[in-house]
Amino acid sequence: MDSTIIGISAREILDSRGNPTVEVEVTLACGIRARAAVPSGASTGSREAVELRDGDPRRYGGKGVRTALEHVEERIGPDLIDLDARDQKVIDDTMIALDGTDNKARLGANAILGVSLACARAAAEASGLPLYHYLGGPGATRLPVPCMNILNGGVHAHGQGADIQEFMLVPYGAGSFREALRWGAEVYHALQGILLKKGLSVGVGDEGGFAPQVHANREPLDLIVAAIETVGLQPGAEVGIAMDSASSEFYQDGKYHLHCEKRQLGSAEMIAYYAALVDEYPLCLLEDGLAQDDWENWKLLNRQLGDGIELVGDDIFCTNPAIIARAITDQIANAALIKLNQIGTVTETIAAARLAQFHGWGAFVSHRSGETVDSFIADLTVALDTGHLKSGAPCRGERVEKYNQLLRIEEELGTAARFAGKTAFCRPIRF
Numbered sequence: 001m002d003s004t005i006i007g008i009s010a011r012e013i014l015d016s017r018g019n020p021t022v023e024v025e026v027t028l029a030c031g032i033r034a035r036a037a038v039p040s041g042a043s044t045g046s047r048e049a050v051e052l053r054d055g056d057p058r059r060y061g062g063k064g065v066r067t068a069l070e071h072v073e074e075r076i077g078p079d080l081i082d083l084d085a086r087d088q089k090v091i092d093d094t095m096i097a098l099d100g101t102d103n104k105a106r107l108g109a110n111a112i113l114g115v116s117l118a119c120a121r122a123a124a125e126a127s128g129l130p131l132y133h134y135l136g137g138p139g140a141t142r143l144p145v146p147c148m149n150i151l152n153g154g155v156h157a158h159g160q161g162a163d164i165q166e167f168m169l170v171p172y173g174a175g176s177f178r179e180a181l182r183w184g185a186e187v188y189h190a191l192q193g194i195l196l197k198k199g200l201s202v203g204v205g206d207e208g209g210f211a212p213q214v215h216a217n218r219e220p221l222d223l224i225v226a227a228i229e230t231v232g233l234q235p236g237a238e239v240g241i242a243m244d245s246a247s248s249e250f251y252q253d254g255k256y257h258l259h260c261e262k263r264q265l266g267s268a269e270m271i272a273y274y275a276a277l278v279d280e281y282p283l284c285l286l287e288d289g290l291a292q293d294d295w296e297n298w299k300l301l302n303r304q305l306g307d308g309i310e311l312v313g314d315d316i317f318c319t320n321p322a323i324i325a326r327a328i329t330d331q332i333a334n335a336a337l338i339k340l341n342q343i344g345t346v347t348e349t350i351a352a353a354r355l356a357q358f359h360g361w362g363a364f365v366s367h368r369s370g371e372t373v374d375s376f377i378a379d380l381t382v383a384l385d386t387g388h389l390k391s392g393a394p395c396r397g398e399r400v401e402k403y404n405q406l407l408r409i410e411e412e413l414g415t416a417a418r419f420a421g422k423t424a425f426c427r428p429i430r431f
């Protein structure tokens with residue numbers, strides 16, 4: 001099929017928070033039309049590629065993306081017409097050169113990523129391959145452990161509950177992706193029952209997890225352990241817990257401000273705090289335990305906890321291969337979060353994940369707190385063979401669409417499908 005790009009258009013659509021975002025459509029000479037939508041974060045890293053917003057207070061409180069759409073259609077489009085959609089690197093390099101900044105601030109990472117994703121999808125279709133095989137080759141057959149964020153805190157709960165932003169259920173003991181997802185949904189519902197019994201709120205945060213008003217960050221861990229046991233599963237042996245502290249959000253003047261516990265901790269105290277939680281609970285992964293501006297103390301964190309659990313950098317690395325390379329040299333973590341819109345192209349995202357994996361690090365693919373029903377990351381996870389991804393709670397359309405796509409992939413792979421299970425992480429599961 002002729003995969004020459006003959007048209008690129010963009011529209012403004014809404015994301016899961018009711019904010020506008022970019023959707024791009026790419027048309028190929030063979031008649032294939034593919035589209036992709038761009039997600040958006042709330043607890044963003046300071047070194048993320050720039051998401052272009054119009055700033056006109058009369059439309060969406062300044063959050064409109066009409067300028068980004070204009071850039072897709074009037075500045076990027078003309079340069080990409082007649083290129084082959086299968087030449088992903090050429091396409092992405094062309095947009096990077098056209099932008100000319102080191103953080104995609106001129107054209108907007110939302111404009112660039114929309115085009116990059118839509119081109120990849122169009123090229124896969126034109127090649128007659130599912131997206132995960134197109135991006136990952138014939139060896140892309142391993143299904144990830146879904147890390148399901150069933151209890152939300154931090155800015156995703158508007159500061160109403162736990163300081164720690166995400167408490168994720170990690171069903172690594174399941175025999176298949178399908179079973180892991182079922183376990184997640186069952187524990188989620190059990191947690192709802194426990195919260196109701198305790199008179200706690202079952203309202204949900206941005207990623208679909210419950211957002212109760214707790215008074216200590218260990219309270220969600222107790223609640224989740226109880227929910228796991230309620231459905232007859234074994235905490236630790238079958239199901240672990242992962243946390244994303246998103247601690248840059250509560251780091252100020254060299255201290256970690258635990259608002260729900262009404263106390264402040266220095267970096268060494270914060271590390272001791274996590275060490276105690278690792279001793280007491282079945283934790284297998286900690287993301288952004290320390291803040292993006294606390295680089296030196298990440299080394300201590302890694303020295304103390306990095307042998308036992310996966311320590312993931314999100315805000316501190318921003319899926320940026322140059323920053324991840326420095327972090328590998330400095331040995332400050334053992335895994336990188338992988339978010340497409342933090343860096344802004346498919347090519348650079350793949351490079352970031354491959355760099356981490358080549359050095360024995362984990363690569364943990366992630367959605368954003370503002371999402372659409374686009375399921376690109378599900379295919380990307382299988383393609384990159386990262387073994388785990390996070391896409392929020394096992395509820396809400398924009399979250400479950402990624403998990404549902406993984407069900408379809410597992411079914412399509414049939415007997416070739418393998419489930420990552422306890423091998424998903426860069427550190428062996430301790431239980």
Ligand SMILES: C=C(OP(=O)(O)O)C(=O)O
Nearest residue numbers: 041042043044367368369
């Ligand atoms: C998914 C996350 O949240 P956001 O999209 O708000 O950065 C995260 O911090 O990992």
Ligand SMILES: [Mg+2]
Nearest residue numbers: 244246288314
């Ligand atoms: Mg994070």
